[in-house]
Amino acid sequence: MLKETIERSAVKYFETMEKFDSEQNFGESSPWIFNFYKGNLIGATIMAEPPHPDDKEEAFKHILNLLTFDKFDMVTINMDSWLAKQEMKDGEDVPFERPSEAIDREECIITLGATKSEIEQSMMIYGRNDDGTIYEKEHIVGGSFEGWMQEMVQTAMNFQINMETLVYMAMESTDIFDDVKEKGMPEILRGLKEEWINLLTSNNCMVAFSDVVTEFNDLDGYDIVDFGEQE
DSSP states (O other), X not given: OHHHHHHHHHHHHHHHHHHHGGXXXXXXXXXXXXXXXXXXXXXXXXXXXXXXXXXXXXXXXHHHTHHHHSOOSEEEEEEEEEEOOOXXXXXXXOOOOOGGGOTTOEEEEEEEEEOSSOEEEEEEEEEEOTTSOEEEEEEEEOOOOOSHHHHHHHHHHTOOOOHHHHHHHHHHHOSTTTTTGGGOHHHHHHXXXXXXXXXXXXXXXXXXXXXTOOTTTTOTTXXXXXXXXXX
């Protein structure tokens, strides 16, 4: 199921880019799109403008913090990236070069997916016609992939402690919640949810929940989004 979901997610992301990218609606970089699933339904979608490379791990961590407020069965992450082949020359390593700066670079869509027990990835390589429209060249699903993103999403999917437990632990060992601990846990958690959403939206993210996610129903000013189909 995970591989099939990743493949469908990549195709949807490509179709979105095919519609908007040639019109330059994405600007210089296409967004990251995180989908959080409950069963085969999307419970939450977060669209994030890619941060500066130095801030990517921090931004990734903040988005995955959703998994401390609610538990999901699967996560997929789509992002636009560059691919460049680097070969060995006379037994020496090729000097490090960012794929985006390589002469022979190609554009690709990376889709990462994880459950608690599995992690998979796909790479859809695409090209551009003379008029700027894009077309699919090759879609590689599965294979061996490693990196900080893969490690972080797998760790987050298996993180067993929820936000309420984290707050109790912080109350016992720190003074972080001393000013608000008299409010009671429901109000503290409500405030943390609002802070989390505000943190993302103030950093160029859009956050949407469907009706299968109930943890955020108590917040004011947010509407449930009907994603319109099952995955």
